[in-house]
Amino acid sequence: MSVRSPSVLAVPGRPDPAPGTPARNGFRWILAALCLALAATMALSLLAGSVYLDPHAVYQGLIGSDPDALGHRLVWGLRLPRTLLAVLVGLHLAVSGLILQAVIRNPLGDPGIVGISSGASLLVVTVLLLGDLLNAGLLHNASTEISLAWLPFAALIGGLGAAGLVLGLSWGERVSPVRLALNGVAVGAVLNALVMWVVVVWGGARTEIALIWLAGSLYGRDFEHLLLLLPWTLIGLSAAALLLRPLSLLRFEDETAQSLGLPVRRWRLIALGVAVMLAASATAVAGPVGFVGLVVPHLARRLVGGDMGRLLIVTLLCGALLTLGADIAARTLTVSQELPVGALTSLIGIPIFLLLLQRRTRTHP
Amino acid sequence: MSWRLPLGWAPPAAPSAPLLLGLLCLGVLTLAAAAALSLGDYRVPLEALPGILWHGGDSNAAFVVHELRLPRLLTGLLAGAALGMAGAIAQSITRNPLGEPGLLGVTAGAAFAMVLGMAFARLSTPAMLACGTLGGLFAALLTFAIGLRTRLEPLQLTLVGMSVNLFFLSAITLVLVSSQTEANGIYYWLSGSLANRTWEHVGMLWAWVLGGLALGLACARILDLLALDETMLTSLGLQVTRWRLLLGLTAVVLSAATVAATGPIAFVGLVAPHLVRSGLTLAGERTTHRTLLPLSALAGASLVCGADLIAKWQEIPVGILCVLVGGPLLVHLIRRQGT
Numbered sequence: 001m002s003v004r005s006p007s008v009l010a011v012p013g014r015p016d017p018a019p020g021t022p023a024r025n026g027f028r029w030i031l032a033a034l035c036l037a038l039a040a041t042m043a044l045s046l047l048a049g050s051v052y053l054d055p056h057a058v059y060q061g062l063i064g065s066d067p068d069a070l071g072h073r074l075v076w077g078l079r080l081p082r083t084l085l086a087v088l089v090g091l092h093l094a095v096s097g098l099i100l101q102a103v104i105r106n107p108l109g110d111p112g113i114v115g116i117s118s119g120a121s122l123l124v125v126t127v128l129l130l131g132d133l134l135n136a137g138l139l140h141n142a143s144t145e146i147s148l149a150w151l152p153f154a155a156l157i158g159g160l161g162a163a164g165l166v167l168g169l170s171w172g173e174r175v176s177p178v179r180l181a182l183n184g185v186a187v188g189a190v191l192n193a194l195v196m197w198v199v200v201v202w203g204g205a206r207t208e209i210a211l212i213w214l215a216g217s218l219y220g221r222d223f224e225h226l227l228l229l230l231p232w233t234l235i236g237l238s239a240a241a242l243l244l245r246p247l248s249l250l251r252f253e254d255e256t257a258q259s260l261g262l263p264v265r266r267w268r269l270i271a272l273g274v275a276v277m278l279a280a281s282a283t284a285v286a287g288p289v290g291f292v293g294l295v296v297p298h299l300a301r302r303l304v305g306g307d308m309g310r311l312l313i314v315t316l317l318c319g320a321l322l323t324l325g326a327d328i329a330a331r332t333l334t335v336s337q338e339l340p341v342g343a344l345t346s347l348i349g350i351p352i353f354l355l356l357l358q359r360r361t362r363t364h365p
Numbered sequence: 366m367s368w369r370l371p372l373g374w375a376p377p378a379a380p381s382a383p384l385l386l387g388l389l390c391l392g393v394l395t396l397a398a399a400a401a402l403s404l405g406d407y408r409v410p411l412e413a414l415p416g417i418l419w420h421g422g423d424s425n426a427a428f429v430v431h432e433l434r435l436p437r438l439l440t441g442l443l444a445g446a447a448l449g450m451a452g453a454i455a456q457s458i459t460r461n462p463l464g465e466p467g468l469l470g471v472t473a474g475a476a477f478a479m480v481l482g483m484a485f486a487r488l489s490t491p492a493m494l495a496c497g498t499l500g501g502l503f504a505a506l507l508t509f510a511i512g513l514r515t516r517l518e519p520l521q522l523t524l525v526g527m528s529v530n531l532f533f534l535s536a537i538t539l540v541l542v543s544s545q546t547e548a549n550g551i552y553y554w555l556s557g558s559l560a561n562r563t564w565e566h567v568g569m570l571w572a573w574v575l576g577g578l579a580l581g582l583a584c585a586r587i588l589d590l591l592a593l594d595e596t597m598l599t600s601l602g603l604q605v606t607r608w609r610l611l612l613g614l615t616a617v618v619l620s621a622a623t624v625a626a627t628g629p630i631a632f633v634g635l636v637a638p639h640l641v642r643s644g645l646t647l648a649g650e651r652t653t654h655r656t657l658l659p660l661s662a663l664a665g666a667s668l669v670c671g672a673d674l675i676a677k678w679q680e681i682p683v684g685i686l687c688v689l690v691g692g693p694l695l696v697h698l699i700r701r702q703g704t
Contacts, residue, residue, distance in 0.1 A: 169696060169700070178520045178521055178524055179520060179699060181524055182520060182523060182524050182527070182695075182699050183696055183699055185524070185527045185531075186692050186695040186696050186699065187692070187696065189631070189688055189692050189695075190688060190689060190692035190693070192688075193684075193685040193686075193688035193689055193692070194685075194689070196556050196681075196682070196685050197681055197685050200556075200680075200681045200682065200685075201679060201681060215538055215542075290531075290535075333543075334542075334543040337542055337543065338542070339539055339542055339543060340538060340539075340542065342535075343535040343536075343538040343539050343542075344535075344539070346531060346532070346535040347532065347535050347536060347539065350528050350529075350531055350532040350535070351532075353528055354511055354525060354528055357521070357524065357525065357528075358511065358514050
């Protein structure tokens, strides 16, 4: 999957600093700080919750052999899978946002805004409820486990369809950021209305579950969900790593990229496919968690500048950090009940979105 | 597109086109009303309807019509009229073909304020309405304050408004979950529904809607003028900002009242005025607000009543159907806006 002659494809713009220069050292420090922060947050995520566990209990629960101890059940049954899942979901969404922003050359690119989340939601809800209906109809030994494994595929199809629709509607000579975002929100509104329709008409006993899932939540996820997501993470991340060079070229005008030897259309499609895959599989497991993919790449760009390889690593870490932090806040802020993470990330993300929108219009009036 | 008015020469007014359009809307409305009153789990024969409506009586049919179906129909009618009118006003004062209370964040802001009221205090109906109006006003001001930096360019303003909208929707979710109120009913209300409306809802709406309609009609002339160049208006002695604020407040009150009665029903305010405008343009008629406002109200009412008929058949919230109609129109308008 690599592109011809790498010497031509060395990214113009910021030259790579030699080892030992301040910039490279700076990157190392940033990387170390982020890894440390992520480890600390993961530890906090194991400690905090509606029942606070002290570090000793967590340690005992992690390695202890007594399966009935409270620590063991909490850590292995609830908090560890949830923590890991939050990390994976955040990483998926953030990397997806990074790829989208590079490919459509648009600072407002985000899996939610491009419509991936709503398209994936529609198909996931349909499959969930249809699976339930089929189970009830065929009866007896048909189990819901079967439908669970299909969810990422359903989400993928929905995400591809919706993203294709939104991008197709707004593709001109170049994708105007504002028009893309507006089309995305409009298509998203229609798809969400369809989701509500499906839930209200077919929901029945499952309405409550569907509504909670639709708000974007990591509540009640276990290792099964984690295993479901993991293959997609591996495929998506390796694809993203292989895409680094085409991605850094796709940020330029088509002619420039073309003259540097990149078959633009093909790589653009591949990159979009990878972005949709990452976002859709995360949505299938956690529901729509908004605006992570929008905010994190901008943050990463502030931290390490424009080099794609560094951006990818930092984006990945920051995405995991943000989602995990939001999840911890979601389950500790209110005592009685959990807040949906998706609502929380939207609440943080929308003001940043507006800020980006304003800054963009000020620099390019 | 003739939504900005040409100055000067006015063609000899031929009242036929607006009249025809009005009659068409009335026809649709009558059909929808008749169907809404007679169809349902309990069939009321069509020929018995006038008698029941006129004389009442204590038969089952009279009870069903008077206590169940008529309030729902009237609530839908009033809400649709208010939304259509509010949309027309919003489009004119923001000079923005994409203007709509829902797209400017007003409905979500009003809904948020009301959910706060429902969750943390037991407010009376007028207090709730005032609460919603304040919330809607706040959201509108927020949208404009942010949009002002981008010189109120239509696409930008709409994008800001929709983001404010989404923001308040997430805030509503958080309030609902954290306050542990009876969330199910509120969820249903949040998608905009006309199910189980009573005379109380009609009572809540009618005064505001009729007042808003009258005020809007009285200001039709001003609305015509507001489409003109701002500096010229100022030099002509019109207090532009004051009128804009007054009319904007009218639109906000109209939409807050509908939110209180039916929950947020989106996109009607966008669709109805555009239907009327394209109808008038098709007939070669000049659009003035004296015809646009009442026709938008009528079109909004027939839209909501028609959609509610389908919604009743499947028992889904009517707001969903309105989004399904309005979303594609919005996409179409966005396309045209750029070229």
